[in-house]
Amino acid sequence: MTTSDDTRPGVNAFGLLKRFGPLLFLAVLMVIFTIMNPNFLNPINLFNVLRQISITGLIALGMTFVILTAGIDLSVGSLLALCGMIAAVVAKGGTANTLALESAAGAGYGWFAALLAAIATGCLAGLIQGLTITRLKVPPFVVTLGGLTIFRGLTLTISNGGPISGFTADMRWWGTGLVGPVPVPVIIFLGAALLCHLVLRYTRYGRSVYAVGGNAEAARLSGLRVDRILVSVYVIVGFFCGLAAFVLAARLNSAEAVAGMGYELTVISAVVIGGTSLFGGVGSVGGTVVGAALIGVLVNGLVLNNVSSYTQQIVIGLILILAVAFDRWLKTRTRG
Amino acid sequence: MVAPTASPAASAEPLLVIDNLGKRFVGVTALDGVSLDVRAGEVLGLLGENGAGKSTLLKILSGAQPPSSGTITFDGAPYAPASPIEAKARGIVTIYQELSLIPTLSVAENIFIGRAPLSGLGLVDWRAMRRETRAIIARVGLTTDPETPVSALSVAEQQLVEIARALSLSSRLIIMDEPTSALTEAEVARLLAIMSRLRGEGVAIMFVTHRLEEASQICDRVTVLRDGRLAGHMARDAGPIPIPAIIERMVGRAASELYARPTERHAPGDTRLAIRGLTTPRNPEAPNAITLGGVDLDIRAGEILGLAGLVGSGRTELARAVFGADPVASGSMTLDGAAYAPSSPHDAIARGIGLVPEDRKHQAIFAALGILTNFSVAALSRFAGPLGIMREREERRVLAEYRKALSIRMASPEQRIDGLSGGNQQKVIVARWLARDPKVLIVDEPTRGVDVGAKAEVHQILVQLASRGIAVLVISSELPEILAVSDRIVTMRQGRITGEMPASEATEEKLMALMALETREEATA
Numbered sequence: 090m091t092t093s094d095d096t097r098p099g100v101n102a103f104g105l106l107k108r109f110g111p112l113l114f115l116a117v118l119m120v121i122f123t124i125m126n127p128n129f130l131n132p133i134n135l136f137n138v139l140r141q142i143s144i145t146g147l148i149a150l151g152m153t154f155v156i157l158t159a160g161i162d163l164s165v166g167s168l169l170a171l172c173g174m175i176a177a178v179v180a181k182g183g184t185a186n187t188l189a190l191e192s193a194a195g196a197g198y199g200w201f202a203a204l205l206a207a208i209a210t211g212c213l214a215g216l217i218q219g220l221t222i223t224r225l226k227v228p229p230f231v232v233t234l235g236g237l238t239i240f241r242g243l244t245l246t247i248s249n250g251g252p253i254s255g256f257t258a259d260m261r262w263w264g265t266g267l268v269g270p271v272p273v274p275v276i277i278f279l280g281a282a283l284l285c286h287l288v289l290r291y292t293r294y295g296r297s298v299y300a301v302g303g304n305a306e307a308a309r310l311s312g313l314r315v316d317r318i319l320v321s322v323y324v325i326v327g328f329f330c331g332l333a334a335f336v337l338a339a340r341l342n343s344a345e346a347v348a349g350m351g352y353e354l355t356v357i358s359a360v361v362i363g364g365t366s367l368f369g370g371v372g373s374v375g376g377t378v379v380g381a382a383l384i385g386v387l388v389n390g391l392v393l394n395n396v397s398s399y400t401q402q403i404v405i406g407l408i409l410i411l412a413v414a415f416d417r418w419l420k421t422r423t424r425g
Numbered sequence: 426m427v428a429p430t431a432s433p434a435a436s437a438e439p440l441l442v443i444d445n446l447g448k449r450f451v452g453v454t455a456l457d458g459v460s461l462d463v464r465a466g467e468v469l470g471l472l473g474e475n476g477a478g479k480s481t482l483l484k485i486l487s488g489a490q491p492p493s494s495g496t497i498t499f500d501g502a503p504y505a506p507a508s509p510i511e512a513k514a515r516g517i518v519t520i521y522q523e524l525s526l527i528p529t530l531s532v533a534e535n536i537f538i539g540r541a542p543l544s545g546l547g548l549v550d551w552r553a554m555r556r557e558t559r560a561i562i563a564r565v566g567l568t569t570d571p572e573t574p575v576s577a578l579s580v581a582e583q584q585l586v587e588i589a590r591a592l593s594l595s596s597r598l599i600i601m602d603e604p605t606s607a608l609t610e611a612e613v614a615r616l617l618a619i620m621s622r623l624r625g626e627g628v629a630i631m632f633v634t635h636r637l638e639e640a641s642q643i644c645d646r647v648t649v650l651r652d653g654r655l656a657g658h659m660a661r662d663a664g665p666i667p668i669p670a671i672i673e674r675m676v677g678r679a680a681s682e683l684y685a686r687p688t689e690r691h692a693p694g695d696t697r698l699a700i701r702g703l704t705t706p707r708n709p710e711a712p713n714a715i716t717l718g719g720v721d722l723d724i725r726a727g728e729i730l731g732l733a734g735l736v737g738s739g740r741t742e743l744a745r746a747v748f749g750a751d752p753v754a755s756g757s758m759t760l761d762g763a764a765y766a767p768s769s770p771h772d773a774i775a776r777g778i779g780l781v782p783e784d785r786k787h788q789a790i791f792a793a794l795g796i797l798t799n800f801s802v803a804a805l806s807r808f809a810g811p812l813g814i815m816r817e818r819e820e821r822r823v824l825a826e827y828r829k830a831l832s833i834r835m836a837s838p839e840q841r842i843d844g845l846s847g848g849n850q851q852k853v854i855v856a857r858w859l860a861r862d863p864k865v866l867i868v869d870e871p872t873r874g875v876d877v878g879a880k881a882e883v884h885q886i887l888v889q890l891a892s893r894g895i896a897v898l899v900i901s902s903e904l905p906e907i908l909a910v911s912d913r914i915v916t917m918r919q920g921r922i923t924g925e926m927p928a929s930e931a932t933e934e935k936l937m938a939l940m941a942l943e944t945r946e947e948a949t950a
């Protein structure tokens with residue numbers, strides 16, 4: 090039996106640490122980077138960080154639902170590429186890779202159709218993976234590992250391996266536009282995060298997700314339709330892959346067949362660093378946002394200080410392990 | 426109940442001395458200044474209401490948790506185990522309230538976990554392991570094949586395996602947290618006999634129970650805790666320790682009010698649930714699992730039907746089949762006259778059936794979630810407003826009602842449920858189903874681990890539910906409980922009904938005879 094005091098009233102240093110540990114860590118990191126390079130705190134740089142994390146952040150929101158049910162989705166990076174490619178095809182009305190921007194406008198179906206197509210692709214892929222997991226009883230790890238290569242293969246097939254570039258200005262606005270000083274992708278990410286938080290914290294559906302992850306058998310015996318809920322979380326992560334793919338394509342003005350390679354690891358790291366348990370039932374959207382921000386700040390700070398991208402990868406891996414180890418350690422402390 | 430009498434041959438020198446022990450959790454003081462001692466060759470009962478601190482005390486002794494203050498001496502030397510392994514090495518073995526066997530491993534592997542017998546080549550000697558396992562489990566009266574995976578055993582059998590494992594480690598102090606709560610009368614008697622024998626061999630036993638009859642019968646001494654403090658020690662002198670005296674120490678009021686039979690109720694109404702020829706399929710993966718062999722049963726509105734039987738008689742299987750949790754092979758059911766064939770618990774619940782399952786840890790509790798979430802999970806539709814948004818204020822209000830009605834001891838609705846004592850967890854699960862307001866409520870061991878006071882409260886609530894027209898099916902291994910709450914009692918054996926009688930005519934002896942009887946067809950054939 091694991092025990093914990095974190096939800097008890099009263100002031101408890103360890104309880105607080107456990108709850109706000111990632112946030113505290115983020116704050117410390119920001120202070121360090123500011124000292125090392127005052128440019129770090131520049132609002133332009135901070136918005137830059139936020140914009141950089143918005144793509145993986147969006148997917149991490151969906152991944153939070155999946156991991157809360159004790160599942161995993163390894164296919165998100167490939168699905169991102171697939172959805173982006175579909176969005177590009179719809180936006181351009183074909184697979185021709187012409188950079189003649191405005192001239193192509195007449196041929197395509199507009200940004201809205203592109204967005205819908207990307208999201209529909211993501212949801213459909215999630216639905217198929219979810220049904221495979223629940224109906225055929227194949228573990229999520231295996232199904233989505235298969236998805237990882239299948240979706241990448243589909244993307245390469247559709248695009249013939251090359252990128253599809255050149256979108257209309259109103260489509261590009263979704264990736265590059267600003268509302269006041271705030272980049273549009275950041276608004277989308279934070280808006281989606283708020284929505285996910287509300288859903289998980291305050292709705293019946295949110296309760297079901299936690300229950301299924303906490304104890305699937307007890308959830309079934311409490312009348313929850315466990316299989317439906319499991320399928321739904323893969324649809325949700327697919328939805329966010331579609332949305333993120335659209336924003337990414339709009340920002341880069343191009344859909345790349347190799348987009349999103351290795352994103353699954355960044356996304357899962359963000360969720361886990363944010364305190365969501367891989368065993369299910371424990372975690373929050375707030376944690377995931379902080380986890381994503383932590384990785385973003387780390388990368389940004391390292392870049393500002395001229396640390397090579399090779400070293401960055403080492404540091405992120407170490408932070409991931411440290412975060413989980415720290416969480417474990419606090420658990421044993423709060424027990425006694 | 427046949428139980429061995431005590432042999433007060435305990436040595437005068439204490440084996441274990443606990444001095445001024447304290448344990449604080451955030452917001453709760455679980456133990457405060459508790460002192461007691463245990464001698465070799467004696468059985469010490471640790472008693473108290475739910476949440477009194479019994480399990481906490483045992484966890485400290487077993488090395489699972491450190492104390493906040495106080496000292497312990499074992500065998501003349503200071504004792505402060507950092508882990509259960511260290512405790513075991515010192516000769517103290519603990520059997521926990523929640524079973525801790527590994528379900529996917531076999532009985533033999535579980536018993537020899539970490540100490541498998543090796544052959545000359547340094548490989549596991551499976552044959553020796555099987556042979557020794559057979560001998561070890563025979564000590565608790567089990568004849569199961571050592572190869573059986575633990576998951577194929579009933580809860581009661583698993584517990585026996587765990588006790589057998591503890592016996593096989595030559596320990597000087599065996600600690601057991603509610604070892605008898607999952608056993609039937611016959612198995613309890615067997616366990617008490619084993620305890621008595623061990624006592625004769627000079628082993629000290631310390632155990633927690635909510636069944637005061639057995640405590641009174643077997644214990645040389647009892648220690649009563651109340652709200653984390655010592656409420657008194659009692660020793661047997663001429664005869665067994667009187668139960669009313671124990672209860673008074675436990676709850677701080679007279680026992681008579683607790684033993685009152687629930688108030689009388691109206692005559693039952695029409696048939697609510699009718700079961701005809703119900704059978705369940707044999708599972709090729711668990712060929713020894715119990716299946717139903719054609720059950721006919723009627724439960725009427727406003728009636729409390731008691732279902733008695735030994736472990737393995739098919740009571741739980743019947744409950745699960747009715748609840749849609751397990752598939753049905755043949756037979757039919759009607760609910761209020763309409764055909765009823767649930768394909769999942771979701772269906773069953775939508776039709777108004779509720780089930781408090783037998784195995785709290787695996788089938789009922791969401792350990793990592795808060796009490797509020799645990800409470801309302803089966804009644805989300807009741808508490809969800811427009812857009813599926815939970816009406817938390819309403820949830821809290823209803824939870825507060827049940828908290829009072831069932832006297833659930835908890836810090837706050839947000840508190841994780843695994844921070845509650847076992848009995849209080851069970852009360853939350855009962856409240857979960859009360860919040861659903863079902864038409865038929867099946868309760869499988871509803872008061873397992875619940876203290877005497879709260880037990881009476883749960884019984885009273887079942888009676889209230891029945892008087893509101895709900896059909897209640899009570900499964901319990903405690904015959905006194907069945908006798909106390911039921912209007913009518915049905916006995917089962919090997920997946921079939923073996924007898925039926927109104928509670929007014931029933932006695933423990935009659936029921937035991939029926940529980941051991943051949944099935945009706947066999948008997949009349």
Ligand SMILES: Nc1ncnc2c1ncn2[C@@H]1O[C@H](COP(=O)(O)OP(=O)(O)OP(=O)(O)O)[C@@H](O)[C@H]1O
Pocket residue numbers: 092093094424450451453454455473474475476477478479480481482834835843844845846847848849874876
């Ligand atoms: N890990 C924990 N965190 C917070 N509070 C705890 C924890 N463990 C126990 N408690 C609290 O300590 C008190 C004593 O609990 P304990 O489990 O020892 O009771 P118990 O006497 O064994 O009750 P029961 O008969 O119901 O099993 C309870 O109020 C419980 O809520």
Ligand SMILES: [Mg+2]
Pocket residue numbers: 479480481522602846847848
């Ligand atoms: Mg206990």
